[in-house]
Amino acid sequence: MFGRLGPLEIIVILALLLLVFGGRGKISGMMGDVAKGIKSFRKGMKDEADVDTSQTTSGALVNEPINVTPEKEKSKV
Numbered sequence: 001m002f003g004r005l006g007p008l009e010i011i012v013i014l015a016l017l018l019l020v021f022g023g024r025g026k027i028s029g030m031m032g033d034v035a036k037g038i039k040s041f042r043k044g045m046k047d048e049a050d051v052d053t054s055q056t057t058s059g060a061l062v063n064e065p066i067n068v069t070p071e072k073e074k075s076k077v
Contacts, residue, residue, distance in 0.1 A: 005013075019027060 019030070
């Protein structure tokens with residue numbers, strides 16, 4: 001049962017060892033970094049929502065349909 005470890009088990013064990021002993025050496029420090037990342041992501045999403053999205057860079061309204069009919073077919077209608 002424990003005599004043979006596959007590559008996946010070895011990778012998981014090495015990842016856990018790296019988390020506990022590698023890097024900063026403290027899981028709480030890494031969790032603090034994750035929390036800072038989440039906060040900055042939320043701030044970025046809030047800033048993006050504050051931007052007026054009703055107009056695109058070309059000035060056309062987003063909800064307004066764009067006429068893509070070729071000129072030949074416009075004269076037939």
